[in-house]
Amino acid sequence: MxxxxxxxxxxxxxxxxxxxxxxxxxxxxxxxxxxxxxxxxxxxxxxxxxxxxxxxxxxxxxxxxxxxxGHSHPKVVEAVSRQIATLNTNTRYVVGIVDDYLDALKARLPDHLENVVLTCSGSEANDLAIRVARAVTGARGIIVTETAYHGNTALVTEASPSALKRGRLPDSVIAIPAPGHASYGEDISAGFRAATEAAMAELARRGMGTAALLVDSIFSSDGIFADPAGFLAPAAEAVQSAGGLVISDEVQPGFGRTGEAFWGFARHGLCPDIVTMGKPMGNGFPVAGMAARPDHLAAFCRETGYFNTFGGNPVAAAAGLAVLEVIETExxxxxxxxxxxxxxxxxxxxxxxxxxxxxxxxxxxxxxxxxxxxxxxxxxxxxxxxxxxxxxxxxxxxxxxxxxxxxxxxxxxxxxxxxxxxxxxxxxxxxxxxx
Amino acid sequence: MxxxxxxxxxxxxxxxxxxxxxxxxxxxxxxxxxxxxxxxxxxxxxxxxxxxxxxxxxxxxxxxxxxxxGHSHPKVVEAVSRQIATLNTNTRYVVGIVDDYLDALKARLPDHLENVVLTCSGSEANDLAIRVARAVTGARGIIVTETAYHGNTALVTEASPSALKRGRLPDSVIAIPAPGHASYGEDISAGFRAATEAAMAELARRGMGTAALLVDSIFSSDGIFADPAGFLAPAAEAVQSAGGLVISDEVQPGFGRTGEAFWGFARHGLCPDIVTMGKPMGNGFPVAGMAARPDHLAAFCRETGYFNTFGGNPVAAAAGLAVLEVIETExxxxxxxxxxxxxxxxxxxxxxxxxxxxxxxxxxxxxxxxxxxxxxxxxxxxxxxxxxxxxxxxxxxxxxxxxxxxxxxxxxxxxxxxxxxxxxxxxxxxxxxxx
Incomplete structure (x- = not known):
């Protein structure tokens, strides 16, 4: 345990x-x-x-x-109350506020992340992200940190060492020490990159290959490691230059929490291939999402039909839009x-x-x-x-x-x-x- | 495809x-x-x-x-609007309305299903249910019907033949014909039982064993097979008498839709080990759940820590409670x-x-x-x-x-x-x- x-x-x-x-x-x-x-x-x-x-x-x-x-924020309450009294349906129909929200969200994201799939939870977003990374790369391996938590579905639990009470990670997942680990010494940046490269080598040895480095850029459940900003970039570059994807799990650091940037990955100067988000996105209304490149999403959708009944409903979009507006106006x-x-x-x-x-x-x-x-x-x-x-x-x-x-x-x-x-x-x- | x-x-x-x-x-x-x-x-x-x-x-x-x-039902709108203006938090705290809802839901369920885990989506509920069944039985195999759809997570997609565009089901999943299949002849009940038993034998041969029969009792995506009510019982009994679990996926037939009973499994006289629910539960507010026996849930929780951030939030409970009340009063x-x-x-x-x-x-x-x-x-x-x-x-x-x-x-x-x-x-x- x-x-x-x-x-x-x-x-x-x-x-x-x-x-x-x-x-x-x-x-x-x-x-x-x-x-x-x-x-x-x-x-x-x-x-x-x-x-x-x-x-x-x-x-x-x-x-x-x-x-x-803020709890019970009046702008979010008003937006949800108004939209739920008007229309709550799914993404099989066009509803203006859903695309207003997606546009607003995308305006905050790197240009290459043109598609956003809205889900109900960060767990669903990470579950999808791992599958997209595997579909794109043809590899299975996922690298996470040793006390990481990325959600509660079967697949994401496999990549969440902190949720394990017994047993061990599957062969497809390698957990490397978090940035605070003594083995990294003074140069966290070089140490984290070396640990990532060693994990990639081990995944290759196991015949898995590296599909993705899945990382919460503030290392929330590892114990919060923020500085020096930028230390994550060399590890991310190592993964990307070998053909793996970087999934930035912004469920915790996203939406302005770190003060320095709207997203945690931006503090580190990363160019993530996939960004997942959740918790603060609707201020408590269940909404989460995965932003990806269109060709990456298409690679997954060629194999599997994906539809999320509640994902992208107009009430969730109203909540999400209100949250973005409040972050801005306040x-x-x-x-x-x-x-x-x-x-x-x-x-x-x-x-x-x-x-x-x-x-x-x-x-x-x-x-x-x-x-x-x-x-x-x-x-x-x-x-x-x-x-x-x-x-x-x-x-x-x-x-x-x-x-x-x-x-x-x-x-x-x-x-x-x-x-x-x-x-x-x-x-x-x-x-x-x-x- | x-x-x-x-x-x-x-x-x-x-x-x-x-x-x-x-x-x-x-x-x-x-x-x-x-x-x-x-x-x-x-x-x-x-x-x-x-x-x-x-x-x-x-x-x-x-x-x-x-x-x-009904779309935009005023009672649901009022309940959500009132609760979201008051308190929206998670299940780490006690909130009265959450247990009011769980009590009301349990009053509709068989007595042995004493625990209800609230999630955000039916997908999350089925994802958890499959893992609970595997933890309880020690077996891996899941039996579903050939055009079944149970959700969108990685694990549940594996048990959803209708979501597959390419490839095939994993060895741990066997899809049997839906009740309408010609091979069953006139006696659907005996035919469905025989197909289930053959799948169990095949799962045993593969070294998987049978963890569960996962079934939507109205066979929504298989094409809707309702009659004769009761035809599911012999198959369910075959699974249960061999130590497997029956997971009744009530995401579609539940909450009064079939007219004859509040749950689809009740029409068939089943005694499911696990009941999952979703879609109509909050009339569009994202809420879903899994009801199980306490000892079954404990078997899973001994291995894995489970927490669902949005699952069981008081606003979802308010929506769910309003839905139950409207079904009753109207x-x-x-x-x-x-x-x-x-x-x-x-x-x-x-x-x-x-x-x-x-x-x-x-x-x-x-x-x-x-x-x-x-x-x-x-x-x-x-x-x-x-x-x-x-x-x-x-x-x-x-x-x-x-x-x-x-x-x-x-x-x-x-x-x-x-x-x-x-x-x-x-x-x-x-x-x-x-x-």
Missing amino acids: SKVRQILDMNAFDGAGATGAVARRLGNLGAASVLFYREPIEMVSASGAWMMAKDGRRYLDFYNNVPSV ALQANAAQVGAHLLSGLKALSARSPRIADVRGAGLFIGVDLCTADAEAAPDPEYTVTVINALREAGILIGAAGRFGATLKVRPPLCLTAGEADGFLRSLTDAIED | SKVRQILDMNAFDGAGATGAVARRLGNLGAASVLFYREPIEMVSASGAWMMAKDGRRYLDFYNNVPSV ALQANAAQVGAHLLSGLKALSARSPRIADVRGAGLFIGVDLCTADAEAAPDPEYTVTVINALREAGILIGAAGRFGATLKVRPPLCLTAGEADGFLRSLTDAIED
Whole structure:
């Protein structure tokens, strides 16, 4: 079992002594229940960066990666409410707002990614992307990072080491260390490229070939590795020059979160062959997508008929269009850059004086904080991470963990976070760490 | 290429001479474009059983299988609009309406299916169901019907012969003839059981074993085979008594469509191990699910961590709850039975006097009409089917085709269809056939 899986399990509700609403949930979802916290929270409403619980407490949402322009954003609510009252159908018909959205999305993407297939989830988008890469290249092999998570379908789970509880990856998937791994030394760029090339060589040896490097350019579940921007480019070039594809999984870093660019791959100067996207795309309305070159998509469609019943419905398009407009009109990418820099600097200051913080890394409003033991070894400390997560919950802040050791706080508030809210988080984290 | 795929392609827009909105769509979706009709329709709104086009024409929707309680139903619109303005989050928190929905859904399901995992699409639900069946049985083999369609993920596409354009099914999947196949003779029940047992023997020979019989109990894409109710039970019992699971794919027959029962499997007296559902569940809001026994779900979750970001969000639950309430308060299952019987009788009368109709079959508001050549052979006639589909479109009626030969009209209006609307369809179909 991976460490990140252990920590998730450690902080998950174990079901003992459940009563009331929590017992009902466990009865309904059974083993697939994923309730967060040792004492789960019942939520009743949410607005901006805040969620309100049934017991009257309110929580600042630093766990957020879906309602990215703010919970219950009125522009998204209005767009969805208007469109669902008017027309909700599938892509067998032309509906103007669907193409308005696709045009708006494509205006944000590299020119060569002319086709966008809308799906319901990032999982469906990555499932399709892997098949497109295999159809284009004729190869089977997929390279991912060692604690990567790319979704929940059968195919994508095979390429998501962090979802594995038992067993091992199939022969067609090789997981290489994430950029933070000690083996890469100081030159992450050269190290990551060398690891990618070694994986390509191994896939060749196995007779698989390399269909794609599938990478989340902010390495969310690996523990957030952002810098130096550009370190991903040599590995991507190695794959592409050997005929493989680069699939940039923008489910997490996309839509302005990193502040520096609208997409995570743009920070690294990549030219991805396929871009997948999801979570923040509809601010909670289920919508996701895969952008690809027309000839690549055609290579897949020659073999398999693809239709997605809900994918590209006009209500999803209305939600997606509203999200793009809000990011623009409220300058949320710039806000992510500014408030993110403020947060990063505060976290670095805290790290400088606290022996329990081993490292702080990030871009925009996506920051990883490595927590460690208090002794001289300063080893990753997942138990302590759970303690801090629960202390923050007591202080009214929702946050989660990630990383190879499950000892990285995932600092990921909505893009509308204010400097004041960031300061509130810093105070609470300081209290939790220094207590 | 399967016949059903051929007919879909035959009636799909081929892209030649596209201008305006249609050209824009083709530019956006590329090879994944699935526009319906040789001259695609641009839709602007929809209400009840009707869709309104940009050119002012209105169409009676007989293609419908998603907005099943009626397009833009005000109760669903209100429920979604209210919930999305209040709270939209994931299942890591307890939210009352999510469990209200799960409780309401479970009240409709057999008692042993205590757990329901909500997903975004029927594809995701079937993808999970196949993996649960494999985890429970330790076997790999899946038995489906020869023109089945169960969804679009990599794994589910492998079990969807109708999505294959080239190549063949993997060794782990065996497709048996649908109930209408001549080889079954008069006793469909015994024939289908024998075919299932032969597939199990072949899967054993291949070293795969049988994980599940995955079946849509109305055989939607096979061409709609409803009667005699109960014919599926012996095959299901054969699989279950050998330790395999029965997955009832209720994406199409579920939620009252067959009139006689809320679920298609109930018409056949089956006791499925897993039930998957989707399309009509949220009347167009992306929501789907898999119901299973707690011990079966646990067997899967021991191996793999499963979390679905959008699955089980409170807005989807609000949509789903509103759909269940509307089916109840508007007595839509009874309406499907009554108007469906009226429609079936009208179609049978037309068939009796028309040499172009070879057979009419169905239950409730899901009826298949086999179209054939006018000669003595009365062979399945996909070209003629396309002609009829386009004649109906000219008459203001939207309808599609299915079946092994692509020569079965898929009569599938919303559950709120009135007898008057059914009569309008019968008149237009009569004109189209007798012209």
